[in-house]
Amino acid sequence: MSDFLERMKKAAKSSKKTIVLPEGEDPRTIEAAKKIVAEGLANLVILGDPDKIDVEGVTVIDPRSAEKHDEYAAAFAELRKKKGVTLPEAMEQMNDATYFGTMMVKMGDADGLVSGACHSTANTLRPALQILKTAPGTKLVSAFFIMCTDKAEYGDDGTLLFADCGLNIDPTADELSEIAIASAGSWEKYMGTQPKVAMLSFSTMGSAKGEVPTKVQEATELAHEKAPELAVDGDLQLDAALVPSVAALKAPGSDVAGKANVLVFPDLEAGNIGYKLVQRFAGAQAYGPILQGIAKPVNDLSRGCSADDIVGVVAITAVQAQMAE
Ligand SMILES: CC(C)(COP(=O)(O)OP(=O)(O)OC[C@H]1O[C@@H](n2cnc3c(N)ncnc32)[C@H](O)[C@@H]1OP(=O)(O)O)[C@@H](O)C(=O)NCCC(=O)NCCS
Numbered sequence: 001m002s003d004f005l006e007r008m009k010k011a012a013k014s015s016k017k018t019i020v021l022p023e024g025e026d027p028r029t030i031e032a033a034k035k036i037v038a039e040g041l042a043n044l045v046i047l048g049d050p051d052k053i054d055v056e057g058v059t060v061i062d063p064r065s066a067e068k069h070d071e072y073a074a075a076f077a078e079l080r081k082k083k084g085v086t087l088p089e090a091m092e093q094m095n096d097a098t099y100f101g102t103m104m105v106k107m108g109d110a111d112g113l114v115s116g117a118c119h120s121t122a123n124t125l126r127p128a129l130q131i132l133k134t135a136p137g138t139k140l141v142s143a144f145f146i147m148c149t150d151k152a153e154y155g156d157d158g159t160l161l162f163a164d165c166g167l168n169i170d171p172t173a174d175e176l177s178e179i180a181i182a183s184a185g186s187w188e189k190y191m192g193t194q195p196k197v198a199m200l201s202f203s204t205m206g207s208a209k210g211e212v213p214t215k216v217q218e219a220t221e222l223a224h225e226k227a228p229e230l231a232v233d234g235d236l237q238l239d240a241a242l243v244p245s246v247a248a249l250k251a252p253g254s255d256v257a258g259k260a261n262v263l264v265f266p267d268l269e270a271g272n273i274g275y276k277l278v279q280r281f282a283g284a285q286a287y288g289p290i291l292q293g294i295a296k297p298v299n300d301l302s303r304g305c306s307a308d309d310i311v312g313v314v315a316i317t318a319v320q321a322q323m324a325e
Pocket residue numbers: 083121122123125126129130134139140141142165166167168169272289
């Protein structure tokens with residue numbers, strides 16, 4: 001297994017960031033918080049009932065009675081006034097821990113947020129998309145997993161990036177090309193090696209016909225046009241993307257086939273099922289969904305996550321906050 005997590009933890013420790021965990025009622029979050037404090041990975045703010053949360057060395061805030069509740073509500077109402085949000089509605093919205101926590105990040109009272117252990121992805125990410133918006137120069141926010149497996153022959157020593165596994169349900173060819181380019185950038189940022197991006201489908205180099213391979217071929221062309229320096233190829237089936245002997249047969253001459261480390265799935269159905277298959281059958285560590293293209297660090301979790309998964313995503317979030325400085 002690669003040293004990805006250890007590198008993230010080491011970096012997180014080097015300058016502790018403040019991360020907000022809105023799910024104080026979730027036992028895995030509490031277990032993770034204790035580990036994060038013990039390892040010195042981040043300063044934590046946990047949202048919930050202070051009488052029920054007993055973790056030494058963290059700040060506990062109840063959004064309903066928080067000193068900044070009304071200030072955040074006023075700022076949220078101002079941000080969303082074009083969408084028709086009134087102050088009374090904003091006051092109500094700030095009782096919701098995910099909205100309150102996201103406003104903490106927006107207002108600079110926290111450096112990042114991690115949630116989703118007991119909330120759906122839509123409910124976790126909607127506040128971030130509404131409040132924080134896309135990073136400058138970015139059109140689309142998307143979500144990836146870093147998958148750490150013990151299959152050293154695949155990716156970089158068994159580690160790969162899978163996208164989009166969390167956010168964009170049925171991306172267009174243009175959106176898919178944006179996901180590919182953003183994912184390559186994320187790979188470089190977190191792994192420090194050259195990204196080799198496989199645009200996945202059920203077809204390799206047009207071997208099968210259908211709407212999906214056509215979309216994936218178009219997305220690959222668009223990615224080439226937008227980022228000519230990038231090693232990106234498709235359409236590729238998963239075996240052609242990862243296995244050199246299959247690549248030699250199905251996609252000879254490709255600079256990606258047989259050595260891909262970034263896998264871009266054609267839609268969320270494939271991406272979400274795909275990451276869970278690898279996580280459960282291959283016993284991979286799956287860190288994410290990590291957002292790329294959002295203005296400030298907010299990351300999601302699967303409701304199936306473990307406390308250790310939360311620790312990993314918090315470390316990554318802290319590193320994102322450092323990188324944004
Ligand atoms: C996240 C999600 C809820 C957003 O869609 P929605 O609730 O219908 O909300 P909207 O489409 O109104 O979007 C809300 C805001 O986010 C923005 N937004 C939505 N998707 C975005 C994206 N991919 N990139 C950038 N901005 C985006 C919209 O522009 C909108 O901004 P505005 O309110 O300021 O105009 C939706 O994409 C979704 O359900 N995705 C699938 C999540 C999921 O179920 N995953 C499976 C498990 S991981």
